[in-house]
Amino acid sequence: xVISEYFIFLIGVLAxxxxxxxxxxxxxxxxxxxxxxxxxxxxxxxxxxGLSLWVLYGVLKGDAIIAIANAIGVSLNLxxxxxxWKYSSKLNIANMQD
Numbered sequence: 001x002v003i004s005e006y007f008i009f010l011i012g013v014l015a016x017x018x019x020x021x022x023x024x025x026x027x028x029x030x031x032x033x034x035x036x037x038x039x040x041x042x043x044x045x046x047x048x049x050g051l052s053l054w055v056l057y058g059v060l061k062g063d064a065i066i067a068i069a070n071a072i073g074v075s076l077n078l079x080x081x082x083x084x085w086k087y088s089s090k091l092n093i094a095n096m097q098d
Contacts, residue, residue, distance in 0.1 A: 016069040048077040
């Protein structure tokens, strides 16, 4: 069975959209409620680390789709981490508790 390059590209685009969209509702909720106590900083940090490695992988493999898609994911998660810090009930990032 031969799979066309277009179909493979479409799978990559859909995977990217679903992956990136998963962070957007949490960002919207955080901006609306100005509360992030229910968001795990460790989840955000681990996810950002993993996405950063995917960016590096995409760059090293010369795959712009992987690199760019995951770079957007890194940016969204860094923004969510900033919101976690900004709206946390604790006063500084060193004292944030999950």
